[in-house]
Amino acid sequence: MGDSDRRFEQPGHPAGPEEWRELKDRALDVAAEGITIADGRRSDRPLIYANEGFERMTGYPVAEVLGRNCRFLQGPDTDAASVAEIRAALAEPRECVVEILNYRKDGTPFWNRLSITPVRDASGEVAHFIGIQSDVTARRQAEDGLRLAKEMLDRDLRLAARVQQALLPPADVEAGTLRIAHSFHPCDELAGDNVGIVPLPQEQMGLYLLDVSGHGIGAALLSFTLNHLLSPAVEGALITEHTAAGVAVVPPARVAASLNRQFPMDRTRQYFTLVYGVIDPSSGSFRYVTAGHPAPVLMPRGGPPSAVAGAGLPIGMIEEASFEDETLTLEPGDRLYFYTDGAIEALNSGEEEFGHARLLEQLGRWRDRPLRAGLDLVAASVRAWSGGRLKDDVSFLAVERVG
Helix, strand or coil: CCHHHHCCCCCCCCCCHHHHHHHHHHHHHHCCCEEEEEECCCCCCCEEEECHHHHHHHCCCHHHHCCCCHHHHCCCCCCHHHHHHHHHHHHCCCCEEEEEEEECCCCCEEEEEEEEEEEECCCCCEEEEEEEEEECHHHHHHHHHHHHHHHHHHHHHHHHHHHHHHHCCCCEEEECCEEEEEEEECCCCCCCEEEEEEECHHHCEEEEEEEECCCHHHHHHHHHHHHHHCCCCCCCCCCEEEECCEEEECCHHHHHHHHHHHCCHHHHCCCEEEEEEEECCCCCEEEEEEEECCCCEEECCCCCCEECCCCCCCECCCCCCCCCCEEEECCCCCEEEEECHHHHCCECCCCCECCHHHHHHHHHHCCCCCHHHHHHHHHHHHHHHCCCCCCCCEEEEEEEECC
16 A cells, blocks of 8 residues: 555555545546546546546536546637646646636636646656636625725725815905915815814904814714804804804804704714814914814914814713813914824834924924915925824824014
C-alpha cells in the first residue's frame, strides 16, 4: 500500500489497494464540485474524466464531454482575459485559479471558479491536468447587487452634498456696517455642521453655527431640518414671531429652549451644539446664546483674541435644560469668530489636538487679512495639522463691524 493510501487507513475501513482506489473513485464521482481530468500529453488536452458534479453543474452528460476540450463551456460573454490566463497556465504549465463566465448545455450562463493543477508522471512530464469547478454564481450576483447599491448610495450622497452646499449662505455677506464670512469643511460627503446668516426684521442679522452629533446621513438630515427651522421665511420657524406690533425677533435663549423641547435626545438619538445670536448693525449689539458649543472668540481692533462668555447644555440632552442670553457690543474694527469643535479637536500624527491656544494664535496671525481669506487660512492650518484627513467637520463663521 502506498503512502497516499496509508494516510487514509483507519480501523474498520477498507485496507486493500483496490478497495481504496474504488473508494476514492466513488468519492470523486459523487463530489459536489465538478471534477475533470484532461490528457496533458495531447495538444488539445481532451477530457478523459468528468464526475457527476460536473454533469449536474453544466447539464452536459459525461458521455458527451469525454474526448472534448473544456472550451465548449465558453460563450459570447466569456472574458477573453480569463481565457488567456487559462491558456498561459496550460502552456507553462502551472497552477491556475480563475473565475470565468461559462454556459450550461441549455445556454444558461453561470460563474465558474475554475482551479487547474498539472499532474506530473515519474519522469517529471505533465501527464494530466486536474480541473475543479465551483458554481459561484450566487456569490457573484450578491457582489454585483452590493456594488450597484453602493454606486446608487454614492450617487445619492453626492446629490445630497450638493443640496447641502446649496443651502449654505453666501461665503461673504455685507449688511450695513457688518461684514460676515464663513468657511465650511465637511469630513465626509455630508456634514453635521451647519452655518446660517439670516436677515431679520429691523435690519438685524441672525447668525448661527451648529454641530450635530455623529456623522453621515443621520446627522445631515437633522442638520437639514434645523436649517429649515432657523429661517424666518417658513411656516413654523422659531426665530421670528407675529405680535400686535408686527413681526418680532425671538430672543436667542427662547429659540434654544424651543429647539430643546422639539428635539429630545431620547427620540432623535442625537443632540447638537449651537451658538445663535442676533446682531444690530447700527449699534454693534450682539445678543446670543451658546448651547454646548465652544464660546465665540472676540478679536478687538487693538487687542488679542479671547473667548467671550457662554455656557449651556447641548440641545436635546436634558429636557429641563435652561438657556440664558449673553450680550456684547462689537466696536468698529472688532471681529467675532464662531467655530465648531472639529477645529480644536483635530489630531496630528502624534494624536495631539490642534487645541484652543493654537486656534487663537492662528486667528491673531491672520487678523489683517480680509475676513473670508483669514478663515480659509485658519482652516488650512487645521487641515495641515491633521495631515489632510479631517475626522470631524470643521466650520467657521465670523463677523466684523467696520467704521
